[in-house]
Amino acid sequence: MDIAVVGGGIAGCSAALHAAEAGARVALVEGQSIGWGASGRNAGHLPAATKHEPEEVVRLYGETFGPRIVEASENGPRTVAAIAERYGIECELAFPGIITAAHTPRALEGLKHRVEYWQKRERPLELLDRATLTAMLGSGFYLGGSIDRRGGSINPLAYVRGLARAAIERGARIHENSPARALHRDGTKWLVETGAGAIRADNVLLCTNAYTDELWPGLRRTVIPVRTVQFTTKPLSDNLLKTILPGRQPMIDTRRVLISVRIHQDGRLHFGCGPSMRAGSAPTWQVARARLLEVFPQLGDVEFDDWWPGWMAFNKADSWQMHTLAPGLFAALGCNGRGVALATIYGRDLARHATGTPASDLTLPMTPLDPVGLHALSGVGAAAIAQWWRIRDAVEMRGLKAQN
Ligand SMILES: Cc1cc2nc3c(=O)[nH]c(=O)nc-3n(C[C@H](O)[C@H](O)[C@H](O)COP(=O)(O)OP(=O)(O)OC[C@H]3O[C@@H](n4cnc5c(N)ncnc54)[C@H](O)[C@@H]3O)c2cc1C
16 A cells, blocks of 8 residues: 655654554655644644534534544543654653633633533643632733643644654655645556656545645635744743743633743743734734733843744634545645644544545544635635734723723
């Protein structure tokens, strides 16, 4: 069995590794370098959940697949840890839990519902009152929050490179700087053509997510790439490190245009400050600084040392999708900002399917392509929605300040 994988992110590398483990002859082509896409650029939070609450997952995916997805997502951090251990991948895994901070009473109610759902099932989630959250966060900005002790953090670039190395050790061939330019049938096989050569394969797995191009007709139109920007500061002083997230949990908040914060092992603060649609624009240091200081005023004149953009794939279902595009041609994409663990799992699923597991036994159902209408305008639409969300967040926050 010959399998070609297109895309060298977590999904593609997981697919390559698991297909090679199953005895397939695997070749992966990546247009840039391993982890160059979202997999090497993300915030490194490792949540035990999809973006949706469990009931919503079941509503979206039905009674067969919904519970499987909830279970796979819950086990996501453990799956990543097991893979890292098995293949000796050093990727700074830590499991101090993940904090979610609520910006409105309604958002706090939502967290309460989540915590109750999981506490009933004896999972380690807790609601945090304002005083407790303030101490855990080093900020009194929020009304309260929750901690999910199943989650943690990871160095995602080290992880994806480790997956690729493990795949190579099991016989997979990995070609960087090799964008797949054409894909078509050649007798009973598929032919994946790059500028430098071609790969013949029985099955092809497309793992290109928000970076999906025109390789397969219609696939790109199923995703709306949304650009977000990440910043890191210079290492914080010991005093700041004692007050800001002293338990080293990564945190996100409940705003529509949310922020994410994590302290790296070397003391740098990693800050994700929401969508920014202007590709190629200079880092908006002032905006990032203002958003960061609003929550952590003690950071004062903190110096940033790096920034980078990354594209997330949104779609109509607002979550991961898996497709059979033609016999022997499969895709998994639609990461929606939750993908370190899920890309691992869905990449593994693609490999399992390509090596014989029936679609009915996978975690995600195989669904038809669901293109976004007026896709050419989706970038403009996403920017407008992000702006509308910002305004709504600001109005809600003003209401909150007025109450305090
Ligand atoms: C800024 C940011 C922060 C995030 N934070 C988190 C987080 O904290 N926690 C979390 O769980 N998830 C997070 N995510 C989501 C997570 O990073 C993604 O879900 C996951 O990395 C997707 O992996 P992937 O392999 O599907 O896609 P990618 O990693 O994007 O890989 C796709 C690859 O395909 C390649 N490619 C595209 N077309 C071709 C072609 N024709 N030929 C060859 N190669 C091609 C690209 O070069 C790219 O490397 C974040 C995402 C972003 C952008």
